[in-house]
Amino acid sequence: MIPYKTIIKIDRAIKQPVYIQLTNQFIDLIKERTLPPQAKLPGSRTLSDLIGVHRKTVVACYEELTLQGWIESIPKKGTFVHKDIPILQQQKWIEKTVSKKNDITGFSFKQNPILDQNFPQDYLDDYMYVNDGVSDERLTPVKELSIIYRKISNKKHTLKYMNYGTTYGNPELRDTLVSYLNETRGLNITKDNILITRGSQMGMFLASQLLIENQEYIIVGETNYSSADTTFEFAKAKLLRVRVDKNGLDTNAIERLCEKYAIKAVYTTPHHHHPTTVTLSAQRRMHLLNLAKTYRFAILEDDYDYDFHYNHAPILPLASHDTHGNVIYVGSICKTVAPVYRVGYLIASKDFVDECAKLRRFVDRQGDAILELTFSNFIKDGSLDRHIKKVVKIYKARRDLFCKLLKQELSDYLSFEIPKGGMALWVVLNENYSWDRVTKVAKQHKLIISEWQCYDVENANHNAIRIGFARNNEMEARAFVKRFKETMQDIDV
Ligand SMILES: Cc1ncc(COP(=O)(O)O)c(C=O)c1O
Incomplete structure (x- = not known):
């Protein structure tokens, strides 16, 4: 024994x-x-x-x-x-002691280096992180949303949404968003034109998977939202880049590319270009729409920060002027309310929406119908509008304070334009300094600037990064500027 x-x-x-x-x-x-x-x-x-x-x-x-x-x-x-227990291969002693089963698979699988980009990092306490423009989670209307959620969850009417259902998203939210987006963004859509997604990112993923065949061309800005680049590269697109100036994407450059290549799509964030924050001018908007009609390409319009405008009324999206079914419009409540609520939409012609709904079935089966219903009620009873009014006021004050502090304390080192909206500044370092060096020294001051390389993919030497201001209250903005200034003073020594 x-x-x-x-x-x-x-x-x-x-x-x-x-x-x-x-x-x-x-x-x-x-x-x-x-x-x-x-x-x-x-x-x-x-x-x-x-x-x-x-x-x-x-x-x-x-x-x-x-x-x-x-x-x-x-x-x-x-x-x-049992007499029939199969003989398992004897493990070597070393394998037994240092078990790798949780680290390395026993089979091969596809690993795409494209996906290494934009991978979220872990956050450490005590450190301040530069973000590219995110909302302040402390302003989330949690109480209002949870009251609605609880109330509707208990209703008999809601039971039917608890099972497997449509892949287009909750029908009541689709109805509500049709009215809301037609009123606020000058769209002219019906329920057939809307698919509820889990955020703009899902909209971009579905659209690019359906638009792009291997090595087809998509035009993006020379500076661009890097996750969008990754999404398109993952769909096997070939990216062509055009210059972005103070009026946004250079549409003449787009026209020249259309004469040379079969362009499948143009990706744009016209309200505030990501990352530089500029607005696509009215003239270029019309030019882009005309080019899309002539060359039959799709405009993938990512309206990620439509609600945040501080100096004037928001500029209506390209989708509101689209008469030939060229625009695929994606947006969400993720920036407006909180990124944790994964509720967004993709708006396009019915045939494209139908295909997206079919594809979505195999990525996500369906959305979170009860959360979507909650947001339908939140929009209908005016709570979303009240929330937007409240946070826009706060973010405007934060923008003003942050710009004032940067000018006051750091103008020897950097420059920027005050953005008319959004949640971030485009900050250019003076030529004697580099983000590479600043990033390293900033870490010693517990300030993390992690993504500076992604803003200059073409090595055009912008020497600029995006710095979000909306998430920092006054105390945090002052602490941020202090650490930043100490970093720059250290570099000067
Ligand atoms: C330009 C841009 N588009 C899309 C997204 C993704 O937004 P969502 O949370 O709605 O998926 C972001 C998020 O940071 C963004 O900055």
Whole structure:
């Protein structure tokens, strides 16, 4: 008999029931052939005496092992390891001690280096992080949303949304958004033109998967939202870049490219270009729409920050002027309310929306119908508008303060234009400094600038990055500027 007393270890401090601990250890002994097929196990009374557990525990363990097929009981003879246990390859000692099973797979799979870009980082306490323009989660209207969520969850009417349903998104939210987007953004859509997504990113993913065949061309800005670049590259698109100036994408450059290549799509963030924050001028908007009509390409309009404008009324999206079905419009409430609520929309001609709904079925099956219904109510009762009014006021004050502090404390080192909207500044370092160096020294001051390379993919030497201001209250903005200034002073020494 093997020395059960020394081999079996029961830990009474852990939550796992003793009979399960015992079962698992027997399975290990069988797998590693310490107990080979047909080996006889001790009787329940003998084992319980040997290892100091209740006899019922051993009985429960043997029942479990029998049910799982590891052992069998032969009447009048006793309990034996099952004779048909296949021989597992013996593990080498080194493999046994340094188990890699959680790190490395035992099969091959596709690993695409394109996906290494834009991968979110872990955050450390005490450090301040430069973000590219995100909302302040502390302003999330959690209470209002949870009241609505609870109220509708208890209604009989909501039961039908608890099961598998449509891939287009909650029908009530689709209705609500049709009215809301037609009113606020001058669109002219019906329910057939809208698919509810889990955010703008999903809209861009679905659209690019359907638009692009291997190595087809998509035009993006020379500076561009880098996750959009990755999304298109993952769809196997070939990216062509055009200059972005103070009026946004250079549409003359787009026209020249259209004369030379078969262009499938143009990606744009016309309200505030990501990353430089400029607005696409009215003249260029009309030019772009005309080019799309002539050359039959899609305009993928990402209206990620439509609600945040501080100096004038928002500029209506390209989608509101689209008369030939060229625009695919994506947006969400993720920036407006909070990124955790994954509710967005894709607006396009019916045929494209239908195909997106079919594809979505195999990525996500369906959205979160109850959350979507919650947002339908949140929009209908005017809460979204009230929330937008409130946060726009706060973000405008934060923009003004942040710009004032940067001018006051750091104008020897950098420059920027005050953005008319959005949640970030485009900050250019003076030529004697580089973000590469600033990033390294800033870390010593517990300031993390992680994404500076992604703003200059063409090595055009912009020496600029995007710095979000909306998430920082006054104290945080002052602390940020202080750390930034100390960094620059350190570099000067
Ligand atoms: C330009 C741009 N587009 C799209 C997104 C993705 O937004 P969502 O959270 O709606 O997926 C972001 C998020 O940061 C963004 O900055």
